[in-house]
Amino acid sequence: HFALIPLQLVAGFIKSPLSQKRLTQDSVELYCEAIGNPIPEIQWWFEGNEPNETYAQLWDGARQDRVKINATYNLHSTSTIYIANLTGDDSGTYECRASNDPDRNHLSKSPKVKWIRSQANVFVIERPDVQTGFSDSTGKLILSCNLTDPAFAVEGHEWKHGDKILQTDTESSAFTSYIIEGKKEEHSGIYECIYKTSPEIKGEMNISVLPQVVAYKKSEHGNEGDTGVLTCKNPSFPPVSDWVWYRNDQESIVNGSGRYIIKSSGNKTELRILKLNIEEDTGDYHCSATNSFGKGEATVNLRVRSRLAALWPFLGIVAEVLVLVTIIFIYEKRRKPDEVLDGKVMPQTTRTRMSARETLTKQGPGECCSRGQSCS
Numbered sequence: 314h315f316a317l318i319p320l321q322l323v324a325g326f327i328k329s330p331l332s333q334k335r336l337t338q339d340s341v342e343l344y345c346e347a348i349g350n351p352i353p354e355i356q357w358w359f360e361g362n363e364p365n366e367t368y369a370q371l372w373d374g375a376r377q378d379r380v381k382i383n384a385t386y387n388l389h390s391t392s393t394i395y396i397a398n399l400t401g402d403d404s405g406t407y408e409c410r411a412s413n414d415p416d417r418n419h420l421s422k423s424p425k426v427k428w429i430r431s432q433a434n435v436f437v438i439e440r441p442d443v444q445t446g447f448s449d450s451t452g453k454l455i456l457s458c459n460l461t462d463p464a465f466a467v468e469g470h471e472w473k474h475g476d477k478i479l480q481t482d483t484e485s486s487a488f489t490s491y492i493i494e495g496k497k498e499e500h501s502g503i504y505e506c507i508y509k510t511s512p513e514i515k516g517e518m519n520i521s522v523l524p525q526v527v528a529y530k531k532s533e534h535g536n537e538g539d540t541g542v543l544t545c546k547n548p549s550f551p552p553v554s555d556w557v558w559y560r561n562d563q564e565s566i567v568n569g570s571g572r573y574i575i576k577s578s579g580n581k582t583e584l585r586i587l588k589l590n591i592e593e594d595t596g597d598y599h600c601s602a603t604n605s606f607g608k609g610e611a612t613v614n615l616r617v618r619s620r621l622a623a624l625w626p627f628l629g630i631v632a633e634v635l636v637l638v639t640i641i642f643i644y645e646k647r648r649k650p651d652e653v654l655d656g657k658v659m660p661q662t663t664r665t666r667m668s669a670r671e672t673l674t675k676q677g678p679g680e681c682c683s684r685g686q687s688c689s
């Protein structure tokens with residue numbers, strides 16, 4: 314008999330948390346990974362910078378729910394601690410502890426093997442103030458940022474609009490600017506100036522305008538009885554909070570009333586008119602958008618054609634095809650008359666061109682077969 318002896322393996326780290334610098338209100342993530350048999354347990358402990366502080370264990374949901382711990386125990390153990398909205402008090406030493414000692418959490422027994430530990434420091438620095446400025450003059454927009462705290466060493470700047478990098482440099486100045494050629498209405502959005510410092514410092518500015526509504530098509534056509542679809546979009550910032558459709562001198566169109574269906578999603582709105590009617594539905598429709606800045610609108614003209622009108626192009630094509638077929642038929646008839654005629658009523662000109670033999674073969678079997686006799 315062989316006894317299966319389980320291979321006992323003392324816990325060891327394969328990934329340790331890394332020290333990091335962060336600004337207040339940022340978040341930080343520390344990662345730890347350990348192996349062993351059995352799979353080790355991972356805990357997180359913290360010691361603040363005050364001299365009287367001692368290590369205290371961190372739990373998921375600690376510090377007014379700003380601490381989240383995500384652990385997995387599968388082949389080996391991994392644990393991520395995530396701290397949101399950092400404050401100066403979050404500065405300190407974070408310790409990842411791992412142990413697979415069966416007595417590790419026993420209060421009275423002292424464990425044979427102690428917990429193994431791996432530390433990282435988190436420095437939370439007070440977020441400096443970035444003064445942002447924006448001027449709009451003579452067809453130019455000038456965006457500027459001024460980092461008022463001289464304590465940071467600047468190694469360059471970057472300007473961004475969404476994910477798009479607009480400009481970069483490697484200057485060390487506290488002041489940076491970006492110039493946009495054109496009108497404010499065409500360049501609305503969120504812009505960012507980024508200082509290449511450790512940690513990175515950002516300034517944000519919003520170029521806000523009234524909704525710059527555009528109709529997908531200024532005039533739409535629909536056939537009587539079909540569904541008409543009118544669409545408006547707003548590409549500008551801030552996004553639209555409310556869309557309204559209305560007709561000249563009339564109340565706004567209520568979704569679901571009569572033959573109307575309105576679908577609005579973010580920056581786009583769609584008015585559907587079911588079973589179009591020539592008299593009732595032809596005319597101008599206005600889509601009006603409201604954002605936190607004010608209102609903007611666009612007009613779509615709808616024309617409803619009768620069912621018959623829709624048929625005209627089709628009838629035109631049919632007529633065209635008929636004319637073409639007729640022309641081809643006449644042309645073919647003129648060009649190869651001997652293949653079309655059976656020889657009985659052959660015009661004089663054709664008959665003279667045919668050889669005697671040809672005439673015979675054409676006429677002979679034709680007469681013979683028509684009488685139901687053998688043709689061989």
Ligand SMILES: *[C@@H]1O[C@H](CO)[C@@H](O)[C@H](O)[C@H]1NC(C)=O
Nearest residue numbers: 361362363364365366367369
């Ligand atoms: C540590 O000392 C500070 C003052 O220096 C005090 O405010 C804090 O309560 C003390 N913390 C503990 C855990 O004793």
Ligand SMILES: *[C@@H]1O[C@H](CO)[C@@H](O)[C@H](O)[C@H]1NC(C)=O
Nearest residue numbers: 381382383384385391393395
């Ligand atoms: C926890 O970690 C697992 C594995 O890495 C991941 O799939 C999951 O999304 C994480 N959960 C949270 C809340 O971060």
Ligand SMILES: *[C@@H]1O[C@H](CO)[C@@H](O)[C@H](O)[C@H]1NC(C)=O
Nearest residue numbers: 337338379397398399400401
């Ligand atoms: C972040 O913490 C500050 C106070 O430290 C608080 O005023 C703010 O509301 C918090 N922000 C978030 C997003 O929780």
Ligand SMILES: *[C@@H]1O[C@H](CO)[C@@H](O)[C@H](O)[C@H]1NC(C)=O
Nearest residue numbers: 444458459460461462487488
């Ligand atoms: C940047 O801010 C500092 C401090 O407020 C001020 O002294 C300086 O003039 C500003 N620089 C520019 C270019 O506006």
Ligand SMILES: *[C@@H]1O[C@H](CO)[C@@H](O)[C@H](O)[C@H]1NC(C)=O
Nearest residue numbers: 445503517518519520551552
């Ligand atoms: C810019 O707009 C965003 C989104 O609407 C908002 O969260 C942010 O606070 C605004 N920033 C400023 C500086 O107004």
Ligand SMILES: *[C@@H]1O[C@H](CO)[C@@H](O)[C@H](O)[C@H]1NC(C)=O
Nearest residue numbers: 556568569574575576577578
């Ligand atoms: C209009 O009503 C339809 C259902 O009748 C609904 O799907 C749609 O979201 C509504 N639109 C708006 C703008 O409320």
Ligand SMILES: *[C@@H]1O[C@H](CO)[C@@H](O)[C@H](O)[C@H]1NC(C)=O
Nearest residue numbers: 547548549550552578579580
């Ligand atoms: C609306 O448009 C703005 C500016 O282009 C964009 O930032 C935002 O993501 C859009 N929102 C939706 C819901 O499409």
